[in-house]
Amino acid sequence: MEFARVREFESPLEKYLAEMIKDWGEKYVLPYRREFDEDWKEHRYVEPALEKLMVDYGFQIAVFPEEFGGWGFGNSDYFGSVTARLMEEIGRYDTGIAVSVGVTFWPLFMITVKPHVNYDLCAEFSQLFARKKLTIAANAMTEPQGGSDIENLDELKGKTIRTTAVLEGDEWVINGHKLWPTNTGGVADLFGVVCTTKPGEADEKHFTYIYVPATLPGVKQGEPYRKAGMAADKNSDIWFDNVRVPKYYRAWGEGLDAKYFREIITTGCLGSAAMALGAMENIYEILYEKCSELRYRGKPLKENTAVAAVLADIAAEIEVSRAAVYTYARMLDRPDIYGERYSAEMVARGRALKLKVCDVCCDVARKAVDLLSHYGIDRNFDIEKHWRDVKMIQLWMGGRQLCQMDVARHFYDCKQL
Amino acid sequence: MMRAKLDPLAELRSDTAEMITRSIKEWAEKEVMPYRHEIDDNFEISERAMKKLFVDIGMQKLIVPESAGGAGVSFDELPPIVYHSFSEIGKADAGIGFVLSALVASSASAIGSEAFDFIVDRLSSSFCRISIMPPQFGNDDFRGFELAKAVEKGDKVRIKCYGRPLNSGFDADVFVVFCNYDGVSLALLDGEEVERGEIVKTAGLIASRNCDVKIRAEVEKSRIIKGDAWKRLEVYLNLCLSSLCVGSAMDSCRIVGDWAEKRFIRGKPLKDNTVDAEVLGEVAKEAIEANMAAQFLAKTMLEDRSDDEIHALSKITALKCSRAAFNVADRAMELMASQGYAREGLLEKQWRDTKSIAALLKQQHSLLELSERFFASKLWEG
Known part of the structure; x- marks a missing residue:
């Protein structure tokens, strides 16, 4: 089932990205995902999966401009959409890997994304990321x-x-x-x-x-x-x-570092919301399967109106979240229409998106755990993993409170927060 | 720190409860708190702490007659003791409290029945865990769920079921199985009569090692408890879990309270910023409301009320308290951010444990049962 998406805004690269990540996720993440929790320190399962994606599938160099061997998506008109799709698709499999990939690109956005491409630093660091060796930032x-x-x-x-x-x-x-x-x-x-x-x-x-x-x-x-x-x-x-x-x-210099650093906030908010969206979609997929299998009151779980109502709420939350994520992503694609990505307005919109989608995601995960009761807390059902993981997305980057303050500042013109 | 405390209702004060609470505090300080960071990774710590609590302090023998070495607590004394003791245990480890909840609820359900001797024998001999096998997802023969099949065979009853117990399936010495014998009854099985699968990894409540079980056993009729015993089991289970969640909520309040004093933002302690103070206020409200609800249930259980009324009230209380305890930990985590999410901070353990309790209470289904009671919804007819 496909959730809301305005197809005419889809970038040419996205479809292929999604296919690659699906191929990778099914082969290198899902078979090992239930081992990740015990693997928190050694990363015996996590690192090979990450290495496969970053080195073998080539994502590691993706953010650099083409002349440095990259895919140049920072220079494209689809920077936001591609970032969102990447985080969404990886987030379906594991939001921990999604953030690891996203945060590798994150500091590099300061120097690889138009209009502020620092060619000297791209030349310097692209060599590091072009290696056939897992390289992380x-x-x-x-x-x-x-x-x-x-x-x-x-x-x-x-x-x-x-x-x-x-x-x-x-x-x-x-x-x-x-x-x-x-x-x-x-x-x-x-x-x-x-x-x-x-x-x-x-x-x-x-x-x-x-x-x-x-x-x-x-x-x-x-x-x-x-x-x-x-x-x-x-x-x-x-x-x-x-x-x-x-x-x-130094990325840029006096004043400019702070200016472009705000893009760290906008892209961080977009990436966070997109990976939360991916987690919700996987929760939906699991619920679809389990609520069709488990029986309650003589019928599949999903055929009971009380359960169906909760499932509907979850689907509705995902539907609206996806529309919101890609609306914002598209706004980041087009600074010529919506203003610079580092503007106070875009930062506030990003904070609003992260605040809402993360809240929704935590709520969706909570409801899903409750629906499946003792299977909901069973690690073999994967829902509780998402429930634990997505809470962290809500907490990072200043959590709800900083998002709320940035949003209030912009939308209510607050001066003393 | 939370400065205000909510003193227990006068009806819930008793010397015995105070004595037990003191023992539990000492137990928590000695057996749990020093090891709390590692308790989820090392089951031996939970096992050792449970043995001390169950056997040495005697929590598994609360209702065992004094003649058999127990405390001989009667129904008139049990609710306050449960409230006090479980709210104290909840501050230390909800998982251990969860295992004990099933034991206390099961043994309370057996009082006055022929099966009481069987339970007393197990509880008196050595460290004992009791697992509850509730109705499972499946056919609709009991309020949307499937009971274990019970078929009379001479002077015995054959019990057959497959599924997942509420708790401790892997370790339990006794299983209390909801079965379809003369309506809804409870069958008491020896642990040896149960085939067990592998331990299931779960989000929380790690002291309760669970697994799927397969039961094909024949038990004497004296080990079947008929009538409303299952309701009494659920009432006591709900009181235990509600009180446990109160303790957990209080502990989460303590943790976030300490943090909000020490953490400075814009030159002031976190708690003196309105956006954070509002969250702290909500957290305190939730915890105190849960405490009031659990006390009210314990008090009401001392009154002359119908089984159905108490049963419904206990369900409401357990839903309220489990959600409140989770909300407290969840919102406290939002203030503490990464520090709340880190294992070393201890808040996340309360967060995982209380969410597990809330999920196991089958939230949606419980609401349907309440609708049936308060609005006469005919959900399970025809």
Whole structure:
């Protein structure tokens, strides 16, 4: 069953992307998905699946422009739609892998997406991602003292950032401590690090985004955290202790780093909503099968009106969520019509999308668990895995509260939040 | 921290309940809290803690007569004791409380029946777990579900069923099976009479190792409990689970309360920001409402009310308390974000455990039963 989608807006690439991911997911994820939870630390099952997708299917280099061996989707008129489709389709199989893939692209969006393609850095880092070896990136934002304050750019303007970047000659010297980035715990090869050149100062010109290869002296990653779910996504502490990188590893420069970093928020919100959508669709698929098999009151479960009503609510939520996700994706495709992706308006719309779709997704997963009762909490039925995993999507990037504040600021013109 | 406490209703205060609660607090501090981070990964910790709680503290022998080494608690004393003790256990480990719930509810259902001796014998001898085999998804011979088949064979009854117990299917020493014998009855089976599958991995309640079971057994008629015993079982199960969820909700409040004091945002503790304070307020409201509901049920069970009335009330209370405990953990997690989701934070365990309880209570089906009672819906006729 296909949920709502405006077909005439579908990009030429999407269909093939979806087919590739389906092929990959059926072969390399589904047979091992139930092992992922115990595999949270070693990634003996997760890493081969990720490697297959990123290296063998070639997704790793996809975001770079064609002249650097990439697929150039950052330069296309379908940047948002392709990002959404990618996250949706991977999310059907595992949202942990979806976020791992998404977060590999995430820091690279700062330098690979038009109109801000940094050709020097593309030349530098495309070599890393063109290798026939799994190569992963991470976005090091959150810090111990301020949580997701760093993303709260409009209000705090980088004031709470404590990771410092000091320019010494032709090198940036970075010091600081980050928490929880996806793809850490020894996974990432390259970090995009949010720093400040003047701690305590609320001025976006001090907001600095610098790339740091994980192998440099002074970079230390901690052990991965154990979590309720999302086992395919490793998170840990990272310490930067007098780490030196070339001056040109800064993404753009004063003011521009903060400006384009807002696209990290818009794309993060889109990706989060899209992978949540994928999880909901898989929940629907499982419910379709199980509610046809299990019998209640002498009929298949789905043929009972009370159950059918809940199933209908779930389908309706997915239908509307999919329409919303692709509407926003299409808006990101066309900055010429809807404004720059880093504009306050697009950030607020993205926050609204993430807030709503994640709430809906958690609710859908909760209802699905309840419907199947003791099979709902059974790990062999896969629904409870989605239920545990999707909660994390709702919580990251500042969770509900930061989304609410950004939305209120834009839609109600709040000045003092 | 939550500053305000809700003192128990006067009817629920008793010296015995206080004494047991003190013992459970000590048990939790010694046997559970130091190991809480690893309890879901290492079943031996749960097993050891359960043995201490069930045998050494004597929770499995609450209703066993004093002559047989039990506490000999009567129906007049049991509800307050259940409320106090399970709400204390819920603060420590809902999974362990879940296993005990099935035992207390099953043994309460047997009081006054011929099968009581069978239960007392098992509960008196050594560490014992009782598994409840509820009606299964399948045919519509009992309110939408399928009862185990019970066929008389001479002076015995042959019990036949396949499916998944509510709890502890893998470890139980005794099974209490809902069967179709002279209406709805409970058949008590020795664990040895049950064929068990592999342990099922579940989202929470890890102390309750469950599996699918296959039952083809012949039992003496004295091991069948007829009449409304199944309702009494469900009433006590609902009281146990409601109280357990109250404890869990209180623990989640404690965890998020600590976090909201220590975590600063915009120069103020989290709790002093209105957007976060609103969530804390909701969390407190849910927990206190659940506590009030569980107390009301325990109090009502001491009154002279009809079985049907108490049965319906217990269902409402269990639905209310399980949802509330889950909502408390769920919303608290939203405030704590990654820290709430991390295993080390302990909130996520309450989140998984209470969601599991809520799911096992068959939410939609329970609402249909309530509709039948309060609106005379004819859902299972014809």
